[in-house]
Amino acid sequence: MTRRDLVMNFISLFNGLKHAMTVTIGGPPMNPTTPAPAGPTVSCDATIDPARRAAVEQALARLTPELGLARAVWSATEIPGGAANANFRVTTGDQRFVLRIADPNGARFGMDRGCGFAAHRAAADLLIAPPLRAAVAPDGHCLTDLVDGRSASAADLADDALLAEVGRLLARLHSSPVRIGRWSVIDATLSYVDIARSEGLTVADDTPLLIEALERTRGVFAGLPAGEVLCHNDLVPQNLIIGPEGVTLVDWEYGGMAYGDFDLGNLAMNADLSDGQVDHLMRSYLGRPATDAELARVRLMALVAALREYFWAVVADPVLNYDIEHHGVDYLGWGHRHLLKARAVVDSPELDRLLRAAAAS
Known part of the structure; x- marks a missing residue:
């Protein structure tokens, strides 16, 4: 995708904001037919290109009226990272927020x-x-409050104290009584396969075997008594913000009801946690040592997480590949690394062992 295509993509996206409904926490929805109010004044960092500058201005014009900030003077700086979104630190006076502009x-x-x-x-x-x-x-x-701190890395999670804190945080999340919509990682991954096939995108030759592993895992979890809980569903280390008051979770685009084991397995896969580290994470999460069955379920979901990342990358590349220029992201390279992780389990006796162990009561 050329830079001109990117500019046109953003212009088209934010023209659509005229007809979007704005929902503000603590306030009534805006009338979707109401014209956008006079825009705020925005001063952007010099590294923000014209298309993204326009996107920031139009997004703030839609998001800020109910906060009483429609005519505020803002400064904006882009935050590196993000795949299907662009993130900006935006400030007005002493108020600091993160503006997320989502990909269409x-x-x-x-x-x-x-x-x-x-x-x-x-x-x-x-x-x-x-x-x-x-x-x-x-x-x-x-628009969310800005959290003081920095994004975690896989190296950070080698620290036992931090890993234990994350385990306790996930236990709190999964204990929430809130019930919202469901999100299935296996359904999503299989939908990526369908998209890839319908668009003629190249997928691994052993895709049928990978799909079989997904379906066998689905069968095991369907037979377990544990239900679905409130989950984040995108636990890469970068979505953990390490701050002075502890760890905060950001980027909730995939949030929904799911198996708690997926959050744990997703983090284990993305942070390359060793067996000993997974055991430590689970001990903090459960408040006791994990059983062999519980550990196997987390490892199975780590496999599912790797397959999700691979097939996600396949369908992301045609529509997000401009980020190779903007952020240096190589989606197909990212996907291939996760494919190798998945094959290390699928092509070995480990898969059958995990399936048997996970099904045990």
Whole structure:
């Protein structure tokens, strides 16, 4: 995709904001037919290109009126990272927020924006996520409080104390009584396979074997008594913010009801946790040593997480590959690394062992 294509993509996306309904936490929805109010004054960092500058201005014009900030003077700086979104630190006076501008391809990736916002609000009530101040549905653009701190890395999670804190945080999240929409990682992954095939995208030759592993895992979890709980569903280390008051979870686009083991397995896979580290994470999560069956379920979900990342990358590359220029992201390379992780389990006796162990009571 050329830079001109990118510019046109953003212009088209934010023209659509004229007809989006704005939902503001603590306030009534805006009338979707009401014209956008006079825009705020925005001063952007010099590194923000004209298309993104226009996107920031239009998003703030839609998100800020109910906060009493429609005519505020803002400064904006882009925050590196993000795949199906662009993130900006925006400030006015002493108020600091993160503005998320979502990519229009959310449905392609299996996102339910409304469900993600509901998960975010529930997590914020638990002091696990930053407050969600305003959101545009169904586009996915939102404004949250800025969290002081830095994104975690896989190396950070080698620290036993931090890993234990994350385990306790996930236990709190999964204990929430909130019930919202469901999000299935296996359904989403299989939808990526369908998209790839329908668009003639190249997938691994052993895709039928990988799909079989997904379906066998689905069968095991369907037979377990444990139900679905409130989950984040996108636990890469970068979505953990390490701050002075502890760990905060951000980026709730995939949030919804799911198996808690997926959050644990997803983190284990993305952070390359060793068996000993998974055991430590689970001990903190459960408040006791994990059984062999519980550990096997987490490892199975780590396999599912790797397959999700691989097939996600296949369908992301045609629509997000401009980020190779903008952020240096190589989606197909990212996907291939996760494919190798998945094959290490699928092509070995380990898969059968995990399936048997996970099915045990």
